[in-house]
Amino acid sequence: MTANILVVEDEPAIQELLALNIKQAGYNALRSLSAEHAQQLLRETLPDLILLDWMLPGMSGIEYARRLKSDNLTKAIPIIMLTARGDEYDKVRGLEVGADDYVTKPFSPRELNARIKAVLRRRAPQMTDDPIEIAGLSLDPTTHRVTGNNVNIPLGPTEFRLLHFFMSNAERVHSRTQLLDKVWGDRVFVEDRTVDVHIRRLRNALMASNHQDLIQTVRGSGYRFSAQSTEQAS
Amino acid sequence: MTANILVVEDEPAIQELLALNIKQAGYNALRSLSAEHAQQLLRETLPDLILLDWMLPGMSGIEYARRLKSDNLTKAIPIIMLTARGDEYDKVRGLEVGADDYVTKPFSPRELNARIKAVLRRRAPQMTDDPIEIAGLSLDPTTHRVTGNNVNIPLGPTEFRLLHFFMSNAERVHSRTQLLDKVWGDRVFVEDRTVDVHIRRLRNALMASNHQDLIQTVRGSGYRFSAQSTEQAS
DNA sequence: CAAAATATGACAGATTCATGACAAATATTA
DNA sequence: TAATATTTGTCATGAATCTGTCATATTTTG
Structure with a gap:
């Protein structure tokens, strides 16, 4: 039962990097370039965590987060926001729409993994792979x-x-x-x-x-x- | 015997967010979009705490709070006010009409939970999970x-x-x-x-x-x- | 001591759980 | 693909425990 993590990020290079990191850490990575596409993916599998870029073409990350949190089916899925910089204001807005945590770009893989693990553990401790x-x-x-x-x-x-x-x-x-x-x-x-x-x-x-x-x-x-x-x- | 918390908030997204948070924290969430509707709910169950938005369509939050506090049946129920920002003036008025605490939007889930717990502890200690x-x-x-x-x-x-x-x-x-x-x-x-x-x-x-x-x-x-x-x- | 309030033991009705059986759904194998 | 094994959810039944009430002690108070 390895956790599925959905990455929603429009920049291919960053997406690749994120996906790589996630796999390295032993999770399963699903990817999407836009909120719209992500929405389709959700129909098939509900991920255990969503990494969501703050800025996206089409529907913005904040907006999408709000939408996810207002849908009964998806509202329980934790969200980690990717913000451009450690702007306190962004942080507040992120938490307001229901994000569980956020990571500022550029991010260190170590930090990202730590936050993913923390969020997963908080929500579903049995998702971790520790014996x-x-x-x-x-x-x-x-x-x-x-x-x-x-x-x-x-x-x-x-x-x-x-x-x-x-x-x-x-x-x-x-x-x-x-x-x-x-x-x-x-x-x-x-x-x-x-x-x-x-x-x-x-x-x-x-x-x-x-x-x-x-x-x-x-x-x-x-x-x-x-x-x-x-x-x-x- | 988990505590029932009534959320009175007209904005659906925020309401959803609040309810989510409340459930996550192990309480029971009742919801209402207006003071009038809330009043009906009260006929069935008296909640242990009311989260009340400052601004509501129809009867405003302040007014409703005052009314709750003047009714013998409900005046013992603690109220936490949700205000738009940390306006000192609002705070004073809120406490004046009998609110027990207040939270400014945007709020962090952590802070909200802390305040809920604090208020519950004061009023109904056996509702909390503290050993x-x-x-x-x-x-x-x-x-x-x-x-x-x-x-x-x-x-x-x-x-x-x-x-x-x-x-x-x-x-x-x-x-x-x-x-x-x-x-x-x-x-x-x-x-x-x-x-x-x-x-x-x-x-x-x-x-x-x-x-x-x-x-x-x-x-x-x-x-x-x-x-x-x-x-x-x- | 008498009156009032509380303690105690017993008991039947209600709840709540454990258990075994079974059929439908899934996965596996030939 | 068909046949076979596993797994799953539900139900009926019986066992175990819990609950509320009563009748009867026992204690306290004036």
Whole structure:
């Protein structure tokens, strides 16, 4: 599950540079030269992040950003603005239309990557590729593999994403609706109770290494992935 | 029990942006394009906070604020005003009509959230997600966990909310009716005496870490959560 | 001591969850 | 392409837990 990043930039050289950088960092780059074209791309895939140039031919970047943020389908997608210089005024306007961050040109690849990573982590921590290990259970997003005490644990796609989300947001209670939003995606319509079933499937799989208790149910609230036991001293 | 925030703003783009921000921060967003419409919404649910634009078509924001503050039913609801710029004069007028805080457009999401949280903390502390720790008893809303001297204390949903409310409003006596309103919600109809039973259940659970005395009975008035012992020297 | 207020234990009805089964949708393989 | 395996969402059922109320102690106050 590598993140898709859409670059909207009219200058081909800069676009190339950006795309290169993005790929280097392990993400998937989609490109577009104009807001109009970008709009078409969105029909096929919703990216996880949009890098948007401030100045564009046709519809300007600011205008497009505003439009993205007012559409239910796209408003949740974080936007990083590319502005000509570190103009404070631009920054303010950018944030006003809903940009999540901004980068000034010329930019350093390092800075760009840092900001991309930060924004992705803020919005969807489970999008990052860092391996996670908790209480003997480890999950590696790049190899798509889960092992408990070094024995392999096979998981279906949904269970994998679910576990990934849980491990990226451990200790915290998540309501069924939140889980549906974060793991299934916000455009699907599924029954709340469906989460229960997947929880059970996940627990079932985790039994292979006796890690099933890491997933705790919090009655009336939702579920929690926690290394701390819920037992009480006797 | 997440806080409901009503946004009254006629510009759709800004409204969308505000709503987005509010949801992202974990609150519930209700929206309205005019003061008149807002008034209707109030008939169904009383929000915990109102974000009110300074300038509105029809009844202006200032006027509406004044009206809200003069109605017994709504005057306790905190109001954050959205003003065009940091005009000192506007600020004064806003506070004059009873606004609790104000934010100047363009605003940064971060600032907005900070102010929302601050205002909510003042009015309805149990709506925020801050962990609380009193006399060795700690409660964390995000993980939905209660520990007394580091041992886990399991609580049912109602007892959890009750304790959360108590700890957020410690050292103060709450009548049964008040508790019913704040913890159960104002639309339920339950017997006053039911509170007694839940108090007992809560005390019972707290006995696990010998914290049961934090919940004190104030004969004739209600209950109080207090770290100060009520014992008298003999 | 009598009256009033609160504590407690029990209980039945409601909620909320876990679980197994199943059919539809998807992906994989031959 | 057809056949086969996986995966997914939903449902029905039963188990577990929670809730509100009542009847009955117990405590406090005047």
